Amino acid sequence: xxxxxxxxxxxxxxxxxxxxxxxxxxxxxxxxxxxxxxxxxxxxxxxxxxxxxxxxxxxxxxxxxxxxxxxxxxxxxxxxxxxxxxxxxxxxxxxxxxxxxxxxxxxxxxxxxxxxxxxxxxxxxxxxxxxxxxxxxxxxxxxxxxxxxxxxxxxxxxxxxxxxxxxxxxxxxxxxxxxxxxxxxxxxxxxxxxxxxxxxxxxxxxxxxxxxxxxxxxxxxxxxxxxxxxxxxxxxxxxxxxxxxxxxxxxxxxxxxxxxxxxxxxxxxxxxxxxxxxxxxxxxxxxxxxxxxxxxxxxxxxxxxxxxxxxxxxxxxxxxxxxxxxxxxxxxxxxxxxxxxxxxxxxxxxxxxxxxxxxxxxxxxxxxxxxxxxxxxxxxxxxxxxxxxxxxxxxx
Numbered sequence: 001x002x003x004x005x006x007x008x009x010x011x012x013x014x015x016x017x018x019x020x021x022x023x024x025x026x027x028x029x030x031x032x033x034x035x036x037x038x039x040x041x042x043x044x045x046x047x048x049x050x051x052x053x054x055x056x057x058x059x060x061x062x063x064x065x066x067x068x069x070x071x072x073x074x075x076x077x078x079x080x081x082x083x084x085x086x087x088x089x090x091x092x093x094x095x096x097x098x099x100x101x102x103x104x105x106x107x108x109x110x111x112x113x114x115x116x117x118x119x120x121x122x123x124x125x126x127x128x129x130x131x132x133x134x135x136x137x138x139x140x141x142x143x144x145x146x147x148x149x150x151x152x153x154x155x156x157x158x159x160x161x162x163x164x165x166x167x168x169x170x171x172x173x174x175x176x177x178x179x180x181x182x183x184x185x186x187x188x189x190x191x192x193x194x195x196x197x198x199x200x201x202x203x204x205x206x207x208x209x210x211x212x213x214x215x216x217x218x219x220x221x222x223x224x225x226x227x228x229x230x231x232x233x234x235x236x237x238x239x240x241x242x243x244x245x246x247x248x249x250x251x252x253x254x255x256x257x258x259x260x261x262x263x264x265x266x267x268x269x270x271x272x273x274x275x276x277x278x279x280x281x282x283x284x285x286x287x288x289x290x291x292x293x294x295x296x297x298x299x300x301x302x303x304x305x306x307x308x309x310x311x312x313x314x315x316x317x318x319x320x321x322x323x324x325x326x327x328x329x330x331x332x333x334x335x336x337x338x339x340x341x342x343x344x345x346x347x348x349x350x351x352x353x354x355x356x357x358x359x360x361x362x363x364x365x366x367x368x369x370x371x372x373x374x375x376x377x378x379x380x381x382x383x384x385x386x387x388x389x390x391x392x393x394x395x396x
Contacts, residue, residue: 002386004363004394011394016382021373023288025078026321029118030291031298033268033275034232036120036158036191037081037283038089039332041096041104042068043348049095051352068344070111075343077117078211079291081283083108084158085121087193089281089331095351098127102149109153120191120279121150123182124160139165140178147182156231157182157190158279163202172208172218179222189231191257191279194219198237220249227251234259234279243267247276265309269302284334285319285365287310289372296313315322315368318361329356333365340366340381343376359392 003011042065043049049063065227073083083106086101096104105121112119123146125139134142139162152155159182169175183190196212197204203370204210207218223230232255235246240263247256257279258267267276283290293308332353339347347354366385375381386396 001383003389003394004367005389005394007358007360007364008026014339016378017373017375019373019380020376020378021289023079023292024079025288025296026291027078027116027375028242029082029278030294033297034257034277035283035294036084036257036279037076037287038084038087038281039073039076039280040281040284040331040338041090041350042072042335042338042344042346043350043354045346045348049348049350049352050097063096063350064104065344065346065348067105069104070107072338072343073108073111073117074115076283076287077112077115079287080294081287081291082118082120082156084279085119085155087122087158087160088305089284091331091350092122092124093126094328098146099213101126102146105149105153105155109155110373113154118156119154120156120158122158122160123147123150123195125162125164128164130163134164134168136165136168136174136178139168140181143178143182144185147185151187156188157186158234159190160193161195161200161203162211163200163208166203166206169205169208171220171317175207175218176222176225180226183226183229186229191231192219192223192233194235196235196237196388197237206377216246223254224251226288227254230254232257232277232279236260240266243276244271246379247319249274262313265313267307268297268309269306281330281334282312282316282320283317285337285369286372286374287373290375313374315365315372315374318364318368329353332357333362336362337365337369337374340369340384341376342380359389359394363389 001015003012004014006012044065047063076083086105092101108119123143125142128134128142147157189297207215209215209218234257236259243258255277258276259280260267261282264282290312293305297305320330335347335349338344
């Protein structure tokens with residue numbers, strides 16, 4: 001038994017699951033859905049990763065625990081996922097600057113080649129001074145510099161929004177020029193990734209329109225101009241209804257990538273008119289179980305796939321719970337669960353975010369993951385959970 005703290009301040013006795021669930025790792029990609037799994041990184045415990053401060057101390061290549069970070073990517077590849085690198089799940093723009101992201105992309109690219117894994121990686125313009133004025137040419141050159149790094153790593157490009165482009169663009173034609181040039185240069189069809197201004201206010205007016213409906217139209221027009229160069233689009237946050245509406249408007253062969261953390265079983269299963277693919281962090285904590293669901297989908301067992309995906313919901317709804325200021329810290333739960341599962345020897349994080357979630361929150365994450373049988377070594381997970389609780393003043 002282990003005593004776990006509850007949000008109301010009480011302790012509850014919990015009997016850990018003694019037997020892990022059995023999963024068969026199949027490294028071949030899923031056949032019926034394109035699944036790009038964003039992956040967490042683990043901080044170097046010897047680096048000066050301070051909360052909310054700029055990177056200090058060692059150079060970028062020393063800020064991460066590379067053994068643990070790359071080991072987790074091998075875990076995802078072993079189950080058939082494409083790793084989506086250098087996005088917010090790996091602290092891009094939140095403690096990981098462009099030099100650090102470039103190093104992560106290069107090392108993940110080398111690891112992908114070594115194990116035969118698939119890699120996608122994000123490009124934006126975060127090497128530009130955010131407080132300086134830039135021209136459209138400057139923005140395009142910054143995108144192209146990052147595209148070169150991604151291409152050299154053998155990765156597919158994920159084109160993220162650029163606040164600098166939003167600041168300098170005069171209308172839809174400027175976006176069409178910059179994005180069109182990038183798409184023509186990319187050797188693999190790219191993903192267009194748009195976080196809406198509800199989450200990032202700097203993205204207001206993106207694609208040349210303050211009105212979101214007009215901006216959606218401009219994005220779809222852009223895709224229609226380059227249908228063979230766009231693998232898919234990802235927009236968030238969007239209601240389920242809006243996601244379905246937009247995916248039905250895309251040209252045939254262009255995917256709609258959902259990042260929904262709540263309704264992804266419904267969106268992945270789809271309806272009589274189509275389905276969504278996924279570019280999402282939800283696979284990080286439940287990779288083997290979600291992979292089993294996606295294999296069932298490959299085999300035509302939609303009911304089995306739905307049941308397995310729905311099993312993952314309770315843990316993911318907890319990990320990603322809370323208002324925007326809380327969900328920024330979903331990575332804390334991912335790194336913590338990865339440590340409990342044995343993917344790393346510690347749970348230190350970039351920006352010091354290992355303390356960004358409460359003790360009851362992490363204890364509940366442990367209980368939910370253990371109940372699902374997700375820990376390969378339940379005894380190790382229990383020992384680590386007990387040790388963590390002891391450091392928090394909870395004696396077991």
